[in-house]
Amino acid sequence: MECAAKGRGIRCVGPPLRICPRCKAVAYCSLSHQISHWNDHREECERLEEQMRNVDIVNEFPFTFREEATTQICENKGSRCTFLARRNLHQIGMWSHECSCRSLDVHANLSVLIKCWNLSSMFASCTDPVSSLSKQLSCWKEYYDWRSIPTDSPVALLLQWPLTIYHAVQLNIPRMPNCETSKQIINIHYLGPDKELFQVAAFGELLALLPQYHVHIDLVGPAVPEHRDGERINLDTFACCDDGDCKCKMPNETRSSPVTLQLLKGFYHDRFKDIVKDGFPHLIVAPNAGIAAYPSWKETIELIHLLNIPAVFTDFCEEAAHLAASCLSSVTGCELALPIKLNPFRQPLAVEDSVLHLPCYSNCFMFGI
Template sequence: MAIAVILVPADANRPLETHRVSWDEYPTSSTERGCHHPYHRYREDVSNVMKLKSTEEYHHLLIEMPLLRPCDDVPGLFAHFLDGATSTTTTTGGGVATTRSSRWHERNVRATRLAMSCGLISIRFHGPVLLVRSYVGGGCRCVDLSVMDVWGPTCVSSDLRPCVQRLVATDLGLSSYGGGGSGGGGGRGNAAAAADDDDSTADVPEWLANAARQNYHDVVELRKVVSAMNRPDAHDDGDEGEGDVDGDDDFEIREMTTNAIVTLASRTTTKTTATKTMEFVANSPLCIHCRRASSALCEHCEGVYFCSTDTTTDDGGRNGCKEDGWSHECLCSTWRIYSRTNREELSNFDDGYFGAWQKDLISRSHQLGEGPYEDFLLSIGIDGEGCESWWRTEIGGWSSGQCARVDPAIRKSYAQGFHPIGDMPPERRITMEDIERCDPSVTTNPCGLVTLSSWRDYYTLRNIPPTSPVCLLCTFPLTVYHAIERYGEVPVTVARMLNRPLRIHVVGAEKEVNFLDLFKELSFLLPMDVELELVFVVREDMFPTNTTCQRPRRGDKFSLRIDSEGMVIGVVSGTYGGETLDPNFDIGTGPPDMIVAMNAGLYAYESWRSVVSYLHHNRGVVGVFTDYNEYSGVNCAALGGDKSRRSLTVNPFRQPRAMPVYSMNLPQFCNGFLYVFNEQELE
């Protein structure tokens, strides 16, 4: 039988190519001990497609990597590519001459973009790449792959949301599926003849749209395997039964799949460790590749900085950071949308509702450093040296030393916490009179929660003048309220039915610990019949060191407990879902109804893996996360699957100031973007 495979040429001006290769269901040759070589016709056809000289080169030069492991009844996606580290050697007169084929080293932007869309952010492809869909077991082990399946993730954008695919395709001039436009390089493969009427923004197939989630959890599981293999007692000299290899038609593909993913797990471990321990301190933009100071933006997307010292080599090539950091080409057109198209929406807060004081906070100077924001705080009477109010952690942040100065055991009223700001929300529950003061669009949802969709709505409800900057702190409780109001209808209903508090775990808390009393705002906004148990989970290395909190007493699970009208606030320290804290038993009165994590950045720390894994295995728990910028948000949201990725939206209660980000120029806001895992709806 013959199957359709897709060749992704390294030359972006060449179209994706559909080829038919033979695939024999059953072995047609003898089997060597430890390795099967039964599929000669398949390898011969693949060798021809990849322009290899012989099937011997297939064995020595061709590498197979899973972009998506086969799972259950869904075939995986495999990439075949040439070993770029292998040299071609020829013997001449007793000597050995070594040459490298340039076709093996030409960067493949489109195949690399596809890997990124599968969550394999660190993979870089060179030379031609052949894409094959295959099962590990079963009857027919390979299935047809069409250009339509991979066109968007390969030629348009690694952001698989249909809205972004549509915008990028239009920006690249790709008016139809596989259409022209030098930017996309999509072209028209042999299988695309029937796709003339297809929209370029056709949804990515579900199996590919969920690849990032599956790969993430595969790495989690395979790290356990790697850890076990590295134990001294893991290499027993047991007997090898004949069934270990002989008679297993899937041995070779299974072995290659496992080895490739285990290698990926090892690479990811190294990368995560580096991310966790490396800390850059800067007061000016940095080149995204070498981290030297730079002010040269990418001319196309204006979303990233590169050194402006690229030079031309003798053979016409290019040297420099933009050349070495060529993988940005995979993202450039998408970042153009993030940086240019979406910046205006993110910077617009109710058509200038706050006035001049806030407009300055989104100016260019605030995008380049913390100094202008500190100057603003100083101008309204907030001095970093003697500040004892909730504003303290707005100066320098949590990890800069403010953590050591905070004692969460000290209670503060709103007047003390917001000092020296006098215009603040009243420290009481909302009333019907408050609701009647609001715009008619402010109503209640099916659970009786007031629907707030903007800072204007909140300020009007709480009778705060727009000249007040309290929104800079209120972004935290209002983001939690928005998560409950927007995604918590089922959890709220269940809590009411069981006559118990709504349990919310705020994971990865840092600066929030400085203003725990501000979260009483939630009880003031929620209906009186909704009691709340709000538990802040702080990593042990981020827990305030200068605190008078007592260690948990026998039978008490909190390091700190605050009882307030309609709610209990608790603080615990440890690794959520890891070795120290079991979410079902060690935190509060029971398992969570919702998990909230603000400015999470799920790729940033190893400890987030246990949180993502917990939500993956407990689909009845709603997880709501925020992130600083759209690129981080869409990649982290993809870990919850395609539905979570599509849920990514601008948070109406983001902090209304631009945050500096030193190697990128993407719009960045505290609690800027919001997405949800395990979204539920009332039936």
């Protein structure tokens, strides 16, 4: 955690151990930095205080590893790397991109990543669901029960991506244009992908979550490697375990409509005309968007507003979502169509070294226009 007054012209004198006594969300290296920052902090202090009251709710997960993955990391008693190492997943395949000690490898072998989850069949949802969904899933426990996965399985760390998309679809079906009359196709524009570019196998779970649709996703963003621009990927299987005799190793001829992905390098507003040659989106999803942090979002938001297409954004903590919502309202002149809400399918592994004491998780809060 950094001193909240860092970068204001006065060098920090030590670690940020002086916590604001009211909100308890920010810290300072000294009393002088705390005083100098008050004019800025006073506007957010009450809001952060309210957000801190919801810490236990944000940290609540149904998994046996909840304490290890949340409180211990937030209190610097553990790390994402130690969590993965205890499960023999540290710097392994797709899991390596969850490590805090490793940068993304743009030359990673995609075919290997798609085929290898490094899990036993006990921990992977690699077989067809035993029953179709009778109601919308509303939390991780319902999903794990439906897919018969034990609550000590860490597979949710990767399945945050398809479950967040699933939840965004369920929230916006009434607003998705022509979705019911487009031959059961859902076109999703997915903006700003980063580490999920190397975890694309996880999106195969949409075969189970949205079996009535052919799901096509365009992943658009500057993080797409140059050599993968335009790459197309077909996913026709669920998670693949390491068990040689598992059903996931058997050919499956019943899934005629795979989940299809296309990778496109660049900002959405720059690539939009190329993308829509194949059809307009039904839904736009922007995970961990950081709207308030990146000025490049302004042109994209203006474009989305003109399209009148439902768009769902996520961010790591409630304060980031609040700042993003202010930016959205400022650019569009409209209130949010989807108010800020906790994403029930946020990743259950805390982010390390947050600027605030607020709990931070990938895809933690959702909101939309």
